[in-house]
Structure formats: structure tokens, C-alpha cells
Amino acid sequence: MKTKIKKELKVKRSLAGLGLFADEPIKKGEFVIEYIGKILTREEADRKGGKYLFEISSRRTVNGSGRDNVARYINHSCKPNCEVDIKKGRIFIYALRSIKVGEELNYDYGEEYVDEYIKPYGCKCKPCVKK
Numbered sequence: 001m002k003t004k005i006k007k008e009l010k011v012k013r014s015l016a017g018l019g020l021f022a023d024e025p026i027k028k029g030e031f032v033i034e035y036i037g038k039i040l041t042r043e044e045a046d047r048k049g050g051k052y053l054f055e056i057s058s059r060r061t062v063n064g065s066g067r068d069n070v071a072r073y074i075n076h077s078c079k080p081n082c083e084v085d086i087k088k089g090r091i092f093i094y095a096l097r098s099i100k101v102g103e104e105l106n107y108d109y110g111e112e113y114v115d116e117y118i119k120p121y122g123c124k125c126k127p128c129v130k131k
């Protein structure tokens with residue numbers, strides 16, 4: 001499967017390791033990128049574990065650890081500029097507000113992920129680091 005990328009994006013260093021940055025202006029509400037990967041059942045996902053599992057329903061999870069899934073570089077933020085929309089088992093990422101060239105993209109990973117993978121190490125998103 002090929003990543004459906006709508007906008008020009010760049011992978012660069014960020015506060016939390018690598019991140020995905022806008023390489024052209026993105027308007028509020030615009031489709032940015034699809035998060036792609038193999039669809040796993042709940043059992044397969046539990047067995048596999050890891051950071052790139054994206055739950056799309058109570059029964060199905062997308063394994064986004066593949067190299068072609070550029071969207072996996074998008075980091076978590078507590079004050080994100082993107083949001084996720086799950087439609088028919090696919091994960092689409094949209095701009096929550098207008099985004100300038102060079103701005104890092106992020107979305108809220110959700111409580112469960114944050115509690116498990118982020119809180120133990122301290123959140124590295126901009127609003128949290130500034131505090």
C-alpha cells in the first residue's frame with residue numbers, strides 16, 4: 001500500500017526525536033496525510049505491541065510501523081495542529097488550523113497512549129516543554 005500524502009511534508013529532527021514538518025502552507029481543515037499499515041485483529045495487535053499500533057475500532061488495529069507510513073513521524077501534542085478522522089477503517093489526518101511552512105505537525109494521541117508511553121518519560125510537546 002502506498003501512503004496517500006496530500007501535502008508537501010518533510011521528516012526532520014524535533015523535540016521528541018524525528019518529526020514531520022510542513023513544507024508548504026496547509027489550510028485549516030485540509031487533508032494532510034493518511035496513516036497506513038497492515039490491519040491487525042485485536043489478538044494480533046496485543047501480541048505485537050509497540051508504539052505504532054493505531055486502534056481503529058474495538059476489533060481492529062492498524063500496524064503503522066512500516067517505513068512507507070510517513071505519518072508515523074507525526075508526534076503527539078497536548079495542543080495539536082492536526083486531528084485524526086477514522087473513516088471506514090482508514091486513518092486520515094486533517095489540519096485543525098492553518099499551518100505554516102516549517103511547522104511541526106502533531107495530533108493528540110489520546111489518553112491511553114499518553115498514559116502508557118508519554119507520561120512515564122514526560123511529554124516533549126512544545127506546550128509541555130515550555131512550562
Ligand SMILES: [Zn+2]
Pocket residue numbers: 077078079123124125126127128
Ligand atoms: Zn504535552
